[in-house]
Amino acid sequence: MSGQRVxxxxxxxxxxxxxxxxxxxxxxxDSFSDxxxxxxxxxxVTHALSLIDEGASIIDVGGESTRPxxxxxxxxxxxxxxxxxxxxxxxxPIPVSIDTRHxxxxxxxxxxxxxxxxxxxxxRDPQMVNVxxxxxxxxxxxxxxxxxxxxxxxxxxxDVVAEVAEFLVLGATVLEAAGVAHDRIALDPGIGFGKTLExxxxxxxxxxxFVKLGYCVVVGASRKRFIGALTDAEDPRQRRGGSVAAAVWxxxxxADVVRxxxxxxxxxxxxxxxxxxx
Ligand code: PMM
Numbered sequence: 605m606s607g608q609r610v611x612x613x614x615x616x617x618x619x620x621x622x623x624x625x626x627x628x629x630x631x632x633x634d635s636f637s638d639x640x641x642x643x644x645x646x647x648x649v650t651h652a653l654s655l656i657d658e659g660a661s662i663i664d665v666g667g668e669s670t671r672p673x674x675x676x677x678x679x680x681x682x683x684x685x686x687x688x689x690x691x692x693x694x695x696x697p698i699p700v701s702i703d704t705r706h707x708x709x710x711x712x713x714x715x716x717x718x719x720x721x722x723x724x725x726x727x728r729d730p731q732m733v734n735v736x737x738x739x740x741x742x743x744x745x746x747x748x749x750x751x752x753x754x755x756x757x758x759x760x761x762x763d764v765v766a767e768v769a770e771f772l773v774l775g776a777t778v779l780e781a782a783g784v785a786h787d788r789i790a791l792d793p794g795i796g797f798g799k800t801l802e803x804x805x806x807x808x809x810x811x812x813x814f815v816k817l818g819y820c821v822v823v824g825a826s827r828k829r830f831i832g833a834l835t836d837a838e839d840p841r842q843r844r845g846g847s848v849a850a851a852v853w854x855x856x857x858x859a860d861v862v863r864x865x866x867x868x869x870x871x872x873x874x875x876x877x878x879x880x881x882x
Pocket of ligand 1: 620628630666670703722724744746776792794795822823824825826827
């Protein structure tokens with residue numbers, strides 16, 4: 605059909621006419637939201653398969669915690685965590701995304717079947733741009749201020765929406781200049797990555813500004829600290845209601861893909877919202 609918006613990710617063409625849910629599988633001992641729950645490859649795969657059953661359209665596999673204050677993990681360790689999981693999930697009929705800042709990890713994940721590179725450092729590393737350009741994978745360019753070790757130390761912006769948008773457009777421009785087609789690129793404002801509560805709220809309100817940039821838009825608010833700050837839910841696992849609300853809010857303001865831990869609840873909430881809109 606002509607005129608349909610799509611996000612091209614390797615052998616997949618995701619049609620963006622309804623919001624899609626990207627299910628999160630962190631193969632880490634220490635992610636802030638679900639650390640250690642799925643650290644063994646077998647457990648991670650079992651969890652991912654249940655997220656697919658619940659209606660996830662994409663599975664995002666990460667092997668390095670990027671929670672505030674975390675140290676970088678060596679690529680070899682990260683790869684050992686994610687490779688078996690990506691390889692197994694690539695047999696399923698939905699795209700697998702590799703959540704990494706490391707070009708060698710991204711390359712190896714693509715080799716075993718990943719279809720999307722989700723780079724929380726926003727393709728600042730030219731080697732990461734090369735990996736994307738040499739593949740046909742989809743890419744997520746996410747905004748982060750600095751790096752996870754220091755990003756929450758008094759983040760400051762003159763105009764958070766303008767600066768985040770400028771960073772994302774620059775990243776997309778560099779990728780396109782290297783040969784990555786426009787419809788392979790998704791942009792993500794990076795909720796919680798070097799942002800105060802006010803910054804996060806401002807960005808979630810300004811999503812239509814990001815939609816106007818003309819790329820697929822991804823939003824990850826699930827279980828994040830700002831939800832705890834708004835609700836006093838200290839334990840990330842207690843932030844389901846807030847996470848679903850944020851996902852619906854984001855989708856209502858034009859997000860094409862929402863990244864979520866609680867996939868069944870998120871899919872159901874989006875279905876009902878869509879039905880009510882007619
Ligand atoms: N958040 C986290 C990790 N990866 N990727 C994208 N594209 N967007 C996000 O908001 C994002 C991400 C951190 O959250 P987690 O520890 O729950 O995975």
